[in-house]
Amino acid sequence: MRSIRLTLLALGALLAGLLMPSAAQADDVTAQAPVFKAPFACGQTWTYSHHSAEVRRALDFIRSDGGTTAGSPVLASAAGTATRHYQAGGAGNYIIIDHGGGWRTYYFHLAAFSVANGQHVSQGQQIGTTGSTGNSSGAHIHYEQLLNGVGQTIRINGQTLPYPSSYGQRHLTSDNGCSGGGNRYWVDTFAQTEGYSGAAARNAQGLLYAGTHYVYCKVWGERYSGTYGYNHWWLRTDLDLTYPGGNGRNAYVPAYYLSRWGNDEARDNNGTVIPNC
Template structure:
């Protein structure tokens, strides 16, 4: 009987009825959203590649949240009307790829190498989507695999949200990044002043590299900040460079005047 089952399994695999059995070890995939955030996930029976859909469950909005690379690789940007919308595919090598659907916008150029934890897009609802979420897939040689995060399978998949949850440790340490919340869309500049606008950093949870003292930004209520945060922008103006731009620490959602701290209260390092 065991021999018969093995033969049937081999035939099913050849016919594409079972996912391919990986011959190359998978990367240590991490959650596709920022450090410390908790999201709930579900699987729809119509999704044939063992995909999961993620939405935030920690009280903050799903739309506008950064989408992060689960592992390092080469990122490619695509568009599919009525389906995946804006989506990114990351080729991790050895036959492994991850897919990120329904992005509001892209955060990396087509064909760029990305590190684990690097922002590749912004969560949205483009294409055939009923609301903001991350549609996420792990593929081996083109066949969908059961999602594994930090070496742990997320199976069995729940059919509805708010039954199972995942808290991210993607980008929590290393990589020279700090995670911050910003309360509004912020213009990014070439230097720590308002002389040369490069693009826009969308409101939400964002990574920054370091801080530098520069031009004061002040509003009519007496709030001000001289610190500028070096980061990569979500929207880049034509002919400009969105990498390593400067955004005023005035836009941080917490702390106070002339402070530049991450979401855990740690002072952001100097550039």
């Protein structure tokens, strides 16, 4: 009888091990998550907060680099299949991206959608623009990461973010979409200009000389004004001269310096609208 009882206990322990994942197994689930990146454009800095009344483990982001939050591109944190949704009294226009393996990200309160329903998107692809639709008191990105329908503590580039109770305490600079990409658009600039780490005239990284250059994409940012007008668009490119300690790759220059176009325009030499980053 004693041997039967021991056998049953051993069997129970085996079943418990199968049904209750160990700490190592739980860590492995986290390890299988995509390497999520910030849901906004390369080089931009946003501050974020968490409100106790928020669903799941959301963070709300607004810009803190001098750029305008409303209308800023919202980017896919990781590759997956995007679906479009609307909830009048809550999330407003929102997108869910299914990344596989039970992982999803949510992006609420969009002003507009930038992808079709059911479209596959790549990491860093624009999926919408920042807005305040639904139950929202101002433009921001409400962002969530879920595993099997359960909200997770948000991780960016593999690092867990804190959950401050108000804006201004914590800031995040995006490296989403900073890889350059294969598409290049040729433009002429009429004067030498500095290139910056983001879409604002701060943190100069080096110089772009007057002449013909390639650019990758554009970002709506701080207004840049001069003798010949103004422009809110900034062009991501590689600089001709890098300052000591700077990064000349994927820097931002004002579209103000484009030779052939006017205020708040950003087209290449053939007239093609340069795509958003």
